Amino acid sequence: MSQSSTSMRAKTGLVLPGLGHLLSGQVIEGVGLMALTVVLVYAGVHGFTHLDVLLARPGTPTFRIHPYVALTGWFLIAILTWYRGFRFAVPAPPAAGHSRATQAQAIWRQFRKSRSGMIGLYMVLVIVAIAILTPFIAPFDPDALEVGPKLAPPTFEHWMGTDEFRRDMFSRVLYGARVSLSIGFVAVILAATIGTVFGAVAGYFGGWTDRIMMWCTDLILSLPRLILLLAIVGFFRAEGAQSLFLIITVLGLTGWMGVARIVRSQVLSLKEQDFIQATKALGLPTHRVLFVHLIPNAFAPVIVFASLAIGNTILVEAALSFLGLGVPPPTSTWGSIVNDGREYLRSAWWITMFPGLMIVFSVMSFNMLGDGLRDALDPKLRGR
Amino acid sequence: MIAYVLRKVLLAIPLVWGVLTLTFLLIEAAPGDATDHFVNPETPPEVRELIMKKWGLDQPAYVRYVKMMGNLATGDFGRSIAQERPVFDIIKEALPITLMLSSVDLCVILTVGMTLGVLQAVRQYSLLDNALSIGSLLFYSMPEFWLALMLMLVFGVKLAILPISGIVDPMFHDSMSVGGQIWDRVRHIVLPGVALGVAQSAATARYMRSSVLEVIRQDYIRTAQAKGLRESVVIVKHALRNALLPIITIVALSMPYLFSGSVLVEIIFAWPGMGRLIYGAILNQDTPLVLACFFVYAILIVIANLVADILYAVADPRIRYS
Numbered sequence: 120m121s122q123s124s125t126s127m128r129a130k131t132g133l134v135l136p137g138l139g140h141l142l143s144g145q146v147i148e149g150v151g152l153m154a155l156t157v158v159l160v161y162a163g164v165h166g167f168t169h170l171d172v173l174l175a176r177p178g179t180p181t182f183r184i185h186p187y188v189a190l191t192g193w194f195l196i197a198i199l200t201w202y203r204g205f206r207f208a209v210p211a212p213p214a215a216g217h218s219r220a221t222q223a224q225a226i227w228r229q230f231r232k233s234r235s236g237m238i239g240l241y242m243v244l245v246i247v248a249i250a251i252l253t254p255f256i257a258p259f260d261p262d263a264l265e266v267g268p269k270l271a272p273p274t275f276e277h278w279m280g281t282d283e284f285r286r287d288m289f290s291r292v293l294y295g296a297r298v299s300l301s302i303g304f305v306a307v308i309l310a311a312t313i314g315t316v317f318g319a320v321a322g323y324f325g326g327w328t329d330r331i332m333m334w335c336t337d338l339i340l341s342l343p344r345l346i347l348l349l350a351i352v353g354f355f356r357a358e359g360a361q362s363l364f365l366i367i368t369v370l371g372l373t374g375w376m377g378v379a380r381i382v383r384s385q386v387l388s389l390k391e392q393d394f395i396q397a398t399k400a401l402g403l404p405t406h407r408v409l410f411v412h413l414i415p416n417a418f419a420p421v422i423v424f425a426s427l428a429i430g431n432t433i434l435v436e437a438a439l440s441f442l443g444l445g446v447p448p449p450t451s452t453w454g455s456i457v458n459d460g461r462e463y464l465r466s467a468w469w470i471t472m473f474p475g476l477m478i479v480f481s482v483m484s485f486n487m488l489g490d491g492l493r494d495a496l497d498p499k500l501r502g503r
Numbered sequence: 504m505i506a507y508v509l510r511k512v513l514l515a516i517p518l519v520w521g522v523l524t525l526t527f528l529l530i531e532a533a534p535g536d537a538t539d540h541f542v543n544p545e546t547p548p549e550v551r552e553l554i555m556k557k558w559g560l561d562q563p564a565y566v567r568y569v570k571m572m573g574n575l576a577t578g579d580f581g582r583s584i585a586q587e588r589p590v591f592d593i594i595k596e597a598l599p600i601t602l603m604l605s606s607v608d609l610c611v612i613l614t615v616g617m618t619l620g621v622l623q624a625v626r627q628y629s630l631l632d633n634a635l636s637i638g639s640l641l642f643y644s645m646p647e648f649w650l651a652l653m654l655m656l657v658f659g660v661k662l663a664i665l666p667i668s669g670i671v672d673p674m675f676h677d678s679m680s681v682g683g684q685i686w687d688r689v690r691h692i693v694l695p696g697v698a699l700g701v702a703q704s705a706a707t708a709r710y711m712r713s714s715v716l717e718v719i720r721q722d723y724i725r726t727a728q729a730k731g732l733r734e735s736v737v738i739v740k741h742a743l744r745n746a747l748l749p750i751i752t753i754v755a756l757s758m759p760y761l762f763s764g765s766v767l768v769e770i771i772f773a774w775p776g777m778g779r780l781i782y783g784a785i786l787n788q789d790t791p792l793v794l795a796c797f798f799v800y801a802i803l804i805v806i807a808n809l810v811a812d813i814l815y816a817v818a819d820p821r822i823r824y825s
Contacts, residue, residue, distance in 0.1 A: 338521040341804045345763035353785035354533030441648045475649035482644035
């Protein structure tokens with residue numbers, strides 16, 4: 120790399136993260152970083168002009184926690200984005216002496232080869248950034264009535280139109296992203312935890328323990344998930360924050376079977392290997408063998424599963440909300456907005472269309488991320 | 504072979520029993536019961552007790568559990584609390600509708616998914632393969648209910664070329680000729696069928712592509728090519744048969760997804776099938792109906808898995824003896 124092009128990289132990387140990548144042919148990372156920067160700059164310009172309104176003092180009636188979280192998030196995302204740009208502009212000098220790539224670096228190097236995986240990663244980052252920065256981006260209060268005309272099609276002022284209560288759809292869809300994504304993340308973490316422990320225990324102990332535990336997974340797998348969820352949520356009606364808690368728990372409790380099966384099969388093959396035999400010879404307690412030696416070694420497919428499951432969980436949560444058994448009314452989620460728009464399908468298609476597009480976009484990005492991760496983490500499954 | 508099938512059938516029975524027990528426990532653990540929905544809150548307690556007695560709700564849970572199991576074993580599904588008629592009759596009306604929708608969809612999923620998957624695998628990394636990969640990713644990530652509404656908007660409202668609700672035309676179906684009646688049914692099934700089947704077709708195409716790609720790399724395919732066989736013969740006779748094996752399991756496992764999706768699609772397109780039935784039953788806490796619906800779903804899914812297991816054993820003799 121010649122001196123002049125290095126200085127050009129330095130300038131472009133610092134002025135606009137991603138521009139340097141773009142100019143040197145790394146299109147995906149370039150576009151991704153630039154998209155993140157656009158979101159950051161928009162949130163900055165739009166949000167910081169209303170900072171006095173957004174950041175009410177604690178104790179006053181208009182105080183809300185979200186803008187403070189968003190403000191912190193803005194600085195964190197900005198630091199990360201510009202750091203990526205900076206690192207590209209001024210590459211770190213190779214470490215002196217003999218150094219081996221860590222496992223994370225090796226995985227990252229593999230992952231970067233997957234084009235769809237990288238696109239998915241940046242799509243996920245953009246969506247998460249938008250969800251965190253929502254208070255700074257949303258032009259209106261999502262629940263404020265009469266901010267625009269009734270059932271107006273998309274205009275420059277109301278990007279996604281308005282609904283029958285004259286609410287701004289763009290703001291509602293943005294706030295819906297926060298609910299849908301956080302439900303997805305928390306439920307999948309719960310499901311992955313349950314599934315990992317369940318599968319590891321079944322695989323490690325084997326015999327009748329294994330048979331009974333796998334019978335339980337088959338049992339839940341032989342019920343349609345959405346219908347099981349409907350039954351649980353329908354029978355255990357809950358109010359307000361409790362219902363959010365109920366939905367997350369239930370999504371977690373009905374989503375662990377896949378990961379349990381994967382972890383079990385991993386543990387079954389790990390169990391025969393020498394290092395696990397050695398833990399037995401050393402007389403280590405069972406919980407230590409399970410949690411320190413077996414589970415960390417079986418964790419790669421769990422990460423793949425989790426990223427693919429987030430997309431699926433967002434879909435199921437949207438379906439529940441669409442059927443009116445999701446998060447209750449004052450909070451808007453993508454599914455419930457689609458349901459609201461059903462009545463007005465003939466006259467106001469935009470109410471239904473935009474939240475659905477957001478679902479498609481976010482589920483697709485998590486699926487692409489998951490596919491890329493699978494290729495990077497598990498060479499055996501490549502191309503599946 | 505017969506021993507293998509028998510073993511699979513015997514293993515399926517405890518699964519159905521487990522589903523019923525699980526559903527029963529779920530209903531028992533839930534607060535409130537059906538009387539909260541159907542009995543006027545101002546009803547005096549004596550009358551309420553009589554009503555409870557009529558539905559057998561006054562007995563302890565274990566008595567009802569044993570009774571329910573006995574009744575189901577003899578084919579008695581009980582009476583629906585909300586509709587005040589035998590559950591069996593209700594399900595007899597709803598089940599064929601859902602079965603029609605899902606079996607039509609299953610055929611479409613198989614043909615479309617497999618054809619696209621094979622096309623993609625044969626021309627790996629071509630423009631067609633990439634376009635179909637992006638397309639299947641897109642449709643795979645699409646919620647059924649939103650797709651259903653969008654199809655309704657475009658084909659039912661804007662273009663107005665397809666009906667958007669019901670199974671048949673409510674006004675003119677009876678006065679049509681036989682051919683006209685069939686055509687009427689076909690027109691009504693197009694939109695729900697597409698909405699329900701697209702995601703699973705995309706998923707099947709993805710699996711089929713990777714399955715064929717894996718088989719194509721095997722030595723016996725190279726042998727077949729080396730013998731100078733035509734490409735189409737190699738693909739259809741040598742590759743496809745082996746690539747189909749994993750797909751059998753995938754399709755059987757997609758049955759629960761189809762049933763889940765049919766709840767949404769049936770509600771949107773006003774099809775009086777099982778999905779809409781169980782949704783209403785859950786909202787009304789109509790416990791006998793909910794239990795019976797879960798029973799039917801479990802049996803259908805267990806049968807689908809059984810068929811897949813048997814097909815698998817037919818296709819791959821090694822399975823039978825393991």
